[in-house]
Amino acid sequence: MSEKTYSTAELMACVMSRHLQDGEVAIMGAVSMIPMAACRMAQETHAPNLYYIAGGSGAVNPHLEPLVFSSCDDENLRSDAAMALPDVILLEGHGKRLDVFFGGGLQIDKYGNCNLVCIGDWDKPALRGPGTVGLPFLPRAGRVVIYTTSHNARTLVEKVDFNSGPGFLDGPEGWAAKGLPGNGPALVVTPLCAMDFDEKSKIMRLKSVHPGVTVEQVVENTGFKLIVPEHVPTTPEPTETELKALRQIDPTGVARNLI
Amino acid sequence: MGRTQKLMSAREAVSHWVGDRCESLAVGGMHMHNNPMALIREIIRQGKKIKRLITSPSADINADLLIGAGLVEEILTAYVGFEHLGLAPNFRRAVETKSMRLLECDEPFIVYGLQAGAGGLPFIPYPKGLELNDLHKINPEMYRFTTDPYTGDEVMTAAPIKPSVALVHCQEADPYGNALFKGSEFTDRQMVMAADTVIIQAEKIVPDLARKYGSTKVNVPGFLVSAVVEAPYGCHPTSSHGYYTFDEAHLKEYIKACKTPETFAAYLQHYVTGIPEEEYAGRIGTERLQALSKRGESE
Numbered sequence: 001m002s003e004k005t006y007s008t009a010e011l012m013a014c015v016m017s018r019h020l021q022d023g024e025v026a027i028m029g030a031v032s033m034i035p036m037a038a039c040r041m042a043q044e045t046h047a048p049n050l051y052y053i054a055g056g057s058g059a060v061n062p063h064l065e066p067l068v069f070s071s072c073d074d075e076n077l078r079s080d081a082a083m084a085l086p087d088v089i090l091l092e093g094h095g096k097r098l099d100v101f102f103g104g105g106l107q108i109d110k111y112g113n114c115n116l117v118c119i120g121d122w123d124k125p126a127l128r129g130p131g132t133v134g135l136p137f138l139p140r141a142g143r144v145v146i147y148t149t150s151h152n153a154r155t156l157v158e159k160v161d162f163n164s165g166p167g168f169l170d171g172p173e174g175w176a177a178k179g180l181p182g183n184g185p186a187l188v189v190t191p192l193c194a195m196d197f198d199e200k201s202k203i204m205r206l207k208s209v210h211p212g213v214t215v216e217q218v219v220e221n222t223g224f225k226l227i228v229p230e231h232v233p234t235t236p237e238p239t240e241t242e243l244k245a246l247r248q249i250d251p252t253g254v255a256r257n258l259i
Numbered sequence: 260m261g262r263t264q265k266l267m268s269a270r271e272a273v274s275h276w277v278g279d280r281c282e283s284l285a286v287g288g289m290h291m292h293n294n295p296m297a298l299i300r301e302i303i304r305q306g307k308k309i310k311r312l313i314t315s316p317s318a319d320i321n322a323d324l325l326i327g328a329g330l331v332e333e334i335l336t337a338y339v340g341f342e343h344l345g346l347a348p349n350f351r352r353a354v355e356t357k358s359m360r361l362l363e364c365d366e367p368f369i370v371y372g373l374q375a376g377a378g379g380l381p382f383i384p385y386p387k388g389l390e391l392n393d394l395h396k397i398n399p400e401m402y403r404f405t406t407d408p409y410t411g412d413e414v415m416t417a418a419p420i421k422p423s424v425a426l427v428h429c430q431e432a433d434p435y436g437n438a439l440f441k442g443s444e445f446t447d448r449q450m451v452m453a454a455d456t457v458i459i460q461a462e463k464i465v466p467d468l469a470r471k472y473g474s475t476k477v478n479v480p481g482f483l484v485s486a487v488v489e490a491p492y493g494c495h496p497t498s499s500h501g502y503y504t505f506d507e508a509h510l511k512e513y514i515k516a517c518k519t520p521e522t523f524a525a526y527l528q529h530y531v532t533g534i535p536e537e538e539y540a541g542r543i544g545t546e547r548l549q550a551l552s553k554r555g556e557s558e
Contacts, residue, residue, distance in 0.1 A: 084443075093389070128355050130346060
C-alpha cells in the first residue's frame with residue numbers, strides 16, 4: 001500500500017475509461033475533472049474514436065493537455081469542434097445521440113437516482129445544493145455513469161431527498177412502464193469501489209473493490225442494502241499504458257490530486 | 260442624418276435602461292466565465308431592485324453578488340455555485356433562510372424558455388422522461404402539462420422567458436451594438452433575443468468589427484441592443500473567453516468574505532460601492548490582471 005504509484009482519482013478515471021467504448025459519444029457537466037480525464041485517456045488508449053462534449057462550453061473533443069478545472073473554461077475550445085449550448089441541450093433531448101452521460105449528486109440512491117438540489121425538505125432544506133442543471137436529461141441518455149468523490153452513508157442513501165437526476169426511479173416496474181429511450185444507470189464509481197446494477201431488481205450491486213478496500217468497508221459506508229455477489233474482484237490497478245496516458249494529459253494533477 | 264451610436268458609460272447605461280425595480284433582469288455568462296460583472300456592480304451601486312433575477316443554466320458570482328447585496332426578490336435558476344470552488348454562499352443562505360423566493364428549474368427550462376420568449380412561441384414541450392424528476396412537483400405553477408396533439412400523450416412544457424432587461428458580456432462590439440463572442444456563447448445570445456432591453460458590455464469597441472472578423476462571426480445584431488459599454492476586464496473576477504482567465508484567488512477571497520455580514524459589507528465597499536466602475540481595474544491591480552490575460556489571450 002505504501003508504494004502505491006497512483007492516486008484514487010486516477011484509479012477512478014481508469015475505471016470510467018475502461019467502460020467507454022470506441023465510437024461512442026459522452027457528455028459531462030460541471031466539476032467533471034475525473035470524467036474528462038477518463039475520456040481523454042480512453043481516446044489515447046483503446047477508444048480513439050470516442051467523442052466527448054465538455055458541458056457548457058459546447059466543446060467537442062477538447063484537446064486538453066493539461067486538464068482544466070472548469071467545464072466552461074475557454075481552454076476546452078482547443079477542440080475538434082464547438083457547438084452553441086442551446087444546440088447541445090437540443091441534442092441531449094434527442095434520445096439517440098449521446099451514449100454516455102456522466103452524472104452525480106449530493107445524494108445517490110440505490111436505484112441510481114441523483115440529487116443536486118437539497119438535503120432534507122425542499123421547502124426547509126438542511127443543506128441547499130447548487131441546483132440540477134442538465135441532470136433531468138439522464139433518462140434520455142444511452143446509459144449513465146455516476147461518480148462521487150465521497151463514498152459514505154450520507155451520499156449513498158436508500159432514497160434521495162429530491163430526485164433531480166432520475167435513475168431507475170422507484171424500481172424495475174416503474175422504470176419499464178415509462179418506455180424511455182435510455183438504458184439508465186450502468187456504472188457507479190467511488191473512491192472505494194465500482195458498482196453496477198442488478199438486471200432484475202435494478203438495485204446497485206458491488207462490482208469490484210479498489211485495491212486495499214474491503215467489502216465490509218464498502219457495505220459499512222453505504223446507506224442502503226447493497227447487493228454483494230459471492231465473489232467480488234479487486235479493481236485492476238492502472239496499467240503502465242494507462243498511467244502514462246493519464247500523466248501526459250494531467251501533468252499538473254488537476255484530476256490526480258482530487259483524492 | 261448619421262447613425263446613432265449606443266456607446267455610454269456603465270453608469271449611464273444602468274441608470275437609463277434599468278428601472279428602479281426591474282421586473283425581470285437576465286444576467287449572462289456561465290459558471291465563472293463571461294459574467295457581465297461591470298454592469299452588475301453598477302446595478303448594486305445604483306441600488307436597483309430586481310423583482311426577478313434570471314440566470315443562465317449555471318450562475319456564479321453574477322447572481323451571488325446581487326443576492327448578497329439584498330437586491331433580489333426572487334430568482335429563476337437551475338444552478339448557482341462556484342463549480343470546483345464550492346457552493347454559492349449568499350444564494351445558499353438566502354434560500355435556506357427564505358429571504359429570497361426560489362423559482363427552481365432545470366437547464367432546458369431556461370434554454371427552451373428563452374427560445375420561446377425570443378420567437379413568440381406560447382411554450383415549448385419537453386421530450387418524454389424530463390418530467391421524471393421532482394421539479395414540477397415543487398413548482399406546479401411553472402411546470403405545466405398539456406396534451407400532445409399528435410400522440411395524445413401528456414407532455415410537460417416550458418413557458419416563455421422574456422426578461423425586461425438582459426446584461427450580457429461580449430468580447431468585442433461596434434458602437435452600434437453589433438457584437439461577437441470570441442469563445443463560448445452559452446445562452447447569452449438567447450437572452451439577447453428574448454429580452455426587451457439589452458445592455459452589452461465589451462472588452463473592446465471595434466468600429467469595423469464585421470470587416471475584421473466577417474459578418475457571420477458578428478452574431479449579435481445591433482438592432483437588438485440598446486446600449487454598449489466599454490468594459491475592459493469587465494468580467495473580473497470571472498473569465499472573458501479569449502481575453503483572460505478567471506481569478507481563482509479573488510473568487511476564493513469573495514467566498515471567504517461572504518462568511519459574515521461585516522466581511523461581506525467590507526468586500527462590497529472595497530470593490531463595488533466605494534468606487535466608480537472606472538476605478539475597479541485599478542483596485543485589482545494592472546499587474547494581476549495582465550497575469551490573468553496571458554493564458555486566455557488568443558489573437
